[in-house]
Amino acid sequence: MPHRTFLWFIFPSLLAMILFIALPIGSVIVQSLYIEHEQVVKTVENCGPFGCEEETTVDAEATAAIREAEPLGRFNGIGTYLNRSHLAVEEVRQAWAESESLGAFFGRLMNLPFYKALAFTLTYTFVVTPLVLVAGLFIALAVNSIPSRLKGPTIFVSLLPMIVTPLIGSLILFWMIDARGIIGASLQNLMDDPSLSLKASPTLTWLTLIAYGVWHSAPFSFIVFYAGLQTVPEETLEAAMIDGASRWERVRYVVIPYMAPLVVFITLMQLMDNFRVFEPIVGFSAAANATSLSYIIYNDLRGDYQQFGSAAATSVLTILGVAVLLTPVLIRTWRDFNRKRA
Amino acid sequence: MAAASQRRSRGLIALTTGFVMLWVVIASFPFLWTLWGSFKVQGDFFSKADWMNALWGTFTRAETGGAFTGAGYEGAWIEQEFWRAVLNTAIVVFFTVVISLTLGTLGGFALARSGYRYAFWLLMIALVFRAMPHITLVSGYLLPFFEWNLWGHLPTTIIVLVAINQPFTLWMLHSFFLNIPKDLDESAMVDGCTRFQAFWHVIIPVMWPGVITTGLFSFLLAYNDFAVTAMLLSQENQTMVPKIASFLGTTQVEGNVMFAVAAVVSAMVPLFFLIMFFQRQIVSGLTAGAVKG
Numbered sequence: 001m002p003h004r005t006f007l008w009f010i011f012p013s014l015l016a017m018i019l020f021i022a023l024p025i026g027s028v029i030v031q032s033l034y035i036e037h038e039q040v041v042k043t044v045e046n047c048g049p050f051g052c053e054e055e056t057t058v059d060a061e062a063t064a065a066i067r068e069a070e071p072l073g074r075f076n077g078i079g080t081y082l083n084r085s086h087l088a089v090e091e092v093r094q095a096w097a098e099s100e101s102l103g104a105f106f107g108r109l110m111n112l113p114f115y116k117a118l119a120f121t122l123t124y125t126f127v128v129t130p131l132v133l134v135a136g137l138f139i140a141l142a143v144n145s146i147p148s149r150l151k152g153p154t155i156f157v158s159l160l161p162m163i164v165t166p167l168i169g170s171l172i173l174f175w176m177i178d179a180r181g182i183i184g185a186s187l188q189n190l191m192d193d194p195s196l197s198l199k200a201s202p203t204l205t206w207l208t209l210i211a212y213g214v215w216h217s218a219p220f221s222f223i224v225f226y227a228g229l230q231t232v233p234e235e236t237l238e239a240a241m242i243d244g245a246s247r248w249e250r251v252r253y254v255v256i257p258y259m260a261p262l263v264v265f266i267t268l269m270q271l272m273d274n275f276r277v278f279e280p281i282v283g284f285s286a287a288a289n290a291t292s293l294s295y296i297i298y299n300d301l302r303g304d305y306q307q308f309g310s311a312a313a314t315s316v317l318t319i320l321g322v323a324v325l326l327t328p329v330l331i332r333t334w335r336d337f338n339r340k341r342a
Numbered sequence: 343m344a345a346a347s348q349r350r351s352r353g354l355i356a357l358t359t360g361f362v363m364l365w366v367v368i369a370s371f372p373f374l375w376t377l378w379g380s381f382k383v384q385g386d387f388f389s390k391a392d393w394m395n396a397l398w399g400t401f402t403r404a405e406t407g408g409a410f411t412g413a414g415y416e417g418a419w420i421e422q423e424f425w426r427a428v429l430n431t432a433i434v435v436f437f438t439v440v441i442s443l444t445l446g447t448l449g450g451f452a453l454a455r456s457g458y459r460y461a462f463w464l465l466m467i468a469l470v471f472r473a474m475p476h477i478t479l480v481s482g483y484l485l486p487f488f489e490w491n492l493w494g495h496l497p498t499t500i501i502v503l504v505a506i507n508q509p510f511t512l513w514m515l516h517s518f519f520l521n522i523p524k525d526l527d528e529s530a531m532v533d534g535c536t537r538f539q540a541f542w543h544v545i546i547p548v549m550w551p552g553v554i555t556t557g558l559f560s561f562l563l564a565y566n567d568f569a570v571t572a573m574l575l576s577q578e579n580q581t582m583v584p585k586i587a588s589f590l591g592t593t594q595v596e597g598n599v600m601f602a603v604a605a606v607v608s609a610m611v612p613l614f615f616l617i618m619f620f621q622r623q624i625v626s627g628l629t630a631g632a633v634k635g
Contacts, residue, residue, distance in 0.1 A: 001456045005537050010464070013449030013508050020505030021471045024482025031485060071489055139365050142358040152621070154362060157370045159617050159624060164373070165566040167583055168606050171590075172376045175603065180388035182375065182396070215368065220628060227629035247354070276475030279568050282587060294477045294569070301481055301573060308485050315478035322473045330466060337462055 025319065031312035035076035039063045073309055080313040085296075087317075088112045114314065117291040120206065121321075124292065125274040128213035132270055133263060135214055136221025141251065143222070144229050155223070162219035170212055170283025177208060205289035212280050217273070221266045228262045229255070268329055275325060293318045373610065380607040381410040384600050414604030418589070424605050426578070427585035431565065433496055434581055438503045438564040439557050442511050445504065446560075447553060450515030451541055455524065465516065468509035476506060476569040484573065494576030502574060503564050510563070511556055517630050518552030519545070555627040558620055565613070582609045 001009075040062035044055050082089045091112055099105035109115045143154050161169060176183045177198045188196045198204045232255055240250050278294035281287055287295060293314060300311035378396070379387040385401030395401060399409040406413065418424045453461050483502065487493040522545060530540035546553070565583075572584035580588065586609065589602040617624065 001452065001537070003458075006452045006456045006458075006461070009452030009537075009541075010449045013445040013512060014464075016445060016501070016505040017468070017471060017508050020483075020502055021474065021479060021509075024479045025474070027482035027486060028478060031482070071485060138361070142361045142365070145355075145358045146362055150362075154366060155625065156617060156621055157366050159621065160373055160614075161369050163562060163613050163617055163624070164610060165568070165583055165613070167566075167568045167587060168609055169372075171586070171602070171606055172372045175387070175599075176372060176375065178388060182393045185389075185393050219369070223625055223628045227625065272473040275473075276477070278475070278477060282568070285590075294475045297475075297477045297481055298569070298573070301477075301484060306484070308481070311481040315481045318475055318478050322470075322475070326470060326473055330470075333466065 028312040028315040028319075031072065031308050032080055032316050033075060033077060033309075034073040035080055035309040036073045036307065037063065037066050037070070038074075040066060076309065080309050081317070084112065085310055086114050086313050088114060113291070113296060114317070117293050117296045118321075120209075120290045121275060121277060121292045121294075123206065124210060124213060124277050125271060127210055128217065128274050129267060129270040131210075131214045132217040132221050133266060135218040136223075136266070137225050137256075137259070139218065139222040140225035140229055141255075143226060155226075158219045158222055160219075161215050162217065166216065166279035167283050169216055170280040173208075173212055173215070174284045199285070199289075202289040205284070205286050209277075209280050209284060209286060209290055212284070213274065213277065216280075217270060220269070224262050224266055225259060228259050232258050271325055272322075275322060293321065373614075376603065377607055377610075380414055380600070380603045381412065382600075383411060383413065384598075387600065387603060414600035415608070417598060418601040418604040418608070422589065422601055422605075424582075424585060424608065427580050427582045428608070430496060430575075430579055431581040431583075434500055434503065434571070435561055435564045437500045438507065439560045441500065441504045442507045442560040443553055443557050445508065446511035446515050446556065447546065447549070448541075449508070449512050451519050451545065453512060453516045454519035455527070465513065468512050472509040472513070476567070477573075479506065480569055480573045487574070493574065494579060496575070496579055499571060499574050499579075499581075502570055503567060506570065507560050507563050511560060514556045514559065514627065514630060515552060518549065518556070521552075522548060551623070551626075554620075555623040555630070558616070558623055559627055561616070562613075 040059040041056050042059040042062070044057060045052050046055050081087055084091055092109065095105055095108040099108060110119060139158070143151060143158075146154065164172075173183075175181050177187075178184050179188065179197055184198060187198070188194055198208050236254055237250055240254050245253065276294050277292045278298065281290060281292055281295045282298075287299070291299075297311045297314045297318070300307045300314065375396075382396060382399050382402045383405050385405070386396045386399055389395035389401070402411055403409060405411075453465060479502075484493070487498065492498045526548070527537075527540040527545055530544040531537065535543065568583045568587065571581045572587060575581065575584065582605070586602060586605050589605060
């Protein structure tokens with residue numbers, strides 16, 4: 001296709017992506033270098049019958065005026081990145097110097113909002129992704145073996161957790177694990193502990209969120225694996241059987257290698273989606289025990305006093321995280337592409 | 343007819359059947375439970391004493407006289423004006439899907455038919471864009487949108503959702519277009535069509551399955567979005583998902599969680615029908631990127 005025609009065809013789509021994806025990335029970088037104006041303070045002398053006293057008040061009008069004039073705020077350089085809510089360089093150095101053991105150091109690190117969010121985001125991403133792969137593979141193997149009449153309805157039901165809005169899915173589970181909900185109450189009975197609450201302790205909250213993540217994403221890997229299973233050649237399986245491979249060995253040495261490209265695909269999709277974990281934290285009201293990078297950006301942006309600079313700095317750090325996450329994939333694809341061309 | 347390699351022992355059959363049944367329960371029970379519970383009063387939906395209350399509706403009977411009550415729905419839809427959010431969702435989703443598909447088919451066709459290196463790089467950039475957490479982009483929009491008075495309106499949100507959808511739409515349609523032989527548009531062009539006429543009169547008619555599948559996923563992305571719609575829409579323009587989130591803040595205090603439950607079920611129903619009618623397309627869409635490499 002000639003360059004000119006190509007450009008005409010892709011132009012609207014490209015324009016939308018440049019305006020609303022590329023430029024905003026530039027915009028967060030600029031915003032992250034600025035910080036909100038401080039409030040303008042004025043000193044007023046109040047004279048009463050018992051003499052005069054000086055009083056400092058916030059000059060609301062002047063504050064509004066300066067905010068109006070320079071909505072971006074004042075230039076702060078990389079100050080926002082280094083402050084306590086982000087990389088917290090000073091606090092980390094202090095913690096490193098004062099902590100006696102590595103455990104104590106990480107304990108102190110977890111009190112810093114950015115590191116707390118990063119820890120959960122990474123844990124969530126790297127625990128949920130493999131679990132989703134394993135769960136999906138087993139469901140696919142099992143569903144593949146049931147009578148074909150039942151397959152349709154089973155797939156229908158399986159799609160539900162994935163298709164349903166993440167916020168809604170997490171709310172539904174949140175209501176069920178409530179101490180007065182069916183799962184929460186049953187767990188209390190089972191453990192014989194009337195004060196057991198999945199919402200109270202950080203560990204249980206993390207486990208709940210991870211369980212939600214697997215429940216939500218397992219259908220995706222199930223469907224992909226299930227479709228892949230239909231393409232495994234019957235001859236190879238029979239040949240393996242004649243060679244004396246047991247059922248598990250056939251799965252291990254024939255089916256799984258056949259699924260390898262699918263594993264790469266699912267892993268890539270899951271890493272991207274799990275890294276931006278956000279809705280479940282809102283749905284489970286889990287912010288006290290678990291926050292994610294996306295969540296702290298959201299938290300900065302909502303409410304009456306929006307901290308654009310702070311949100312932007314976290315956004316830039318998050319984007320860097322995505323870049324690190326994607327680098328291996330991009331390098332690999334680049335190599336494949338070159339090999340194909342050569 | 344099971345092939346020889348599919349024959350299995352009775353124990354294994356029991357094991358797999360049990361496993362599938364367990365999964366079916368895990369996947370579907372929360373929805374059925376919430377659907378059932380949405381017709382009860384709060385005392386039954388959250389019953390400290392005995393969860394069986396939710397089944398028999400003990401409190402529901404005591405408070406309303408019947409075993410089922412539509413009070414939650416009435417409260418959500420009429421009192422809290424959930425219908426407004428439903429209407430907004432319909433508008434946002436409809437336009438997002440239509441515009442996404444229009445831009446996406448044009449772009450995806452170009453990417454599939456261009457053999458140049460830059461087409462590959464565009465796809466790679468689209469992949470990186472696809473990985474951007476939406477909230478990071480939102481934090482880039484907010485300040486400019488406030489300044490230019492674009493914030494809070496439905497059209498702004500629609501355009502933003504279209505743009506966020508584009509990387510995914512391009513990838514998916516591009517892989518569908520690759521399956522359509524090049525000869526088709528080339529022979530049309532030999533017959534005197536321009537490139538666009540070939541695209542419009544020859545390629546699109548055979549692309550419908552791919553367009554519908556991609557449309558379904560655009561629909562889901564717009565319908566399920568929380569980050570963009572929660573941050574970019576004003577109170578009166580809210581769509582369903584942010585509306586439900588705001589219910590939680592206001593109704594928990596008044597003890598009217600049932601409003602939120604009813605709203606959640608209402609938002610679930612369209613998705614349920616979507617899967618029912620388009621199960622095949624969804625499955626083929628999920629695997630489109632994977633199986634073809």
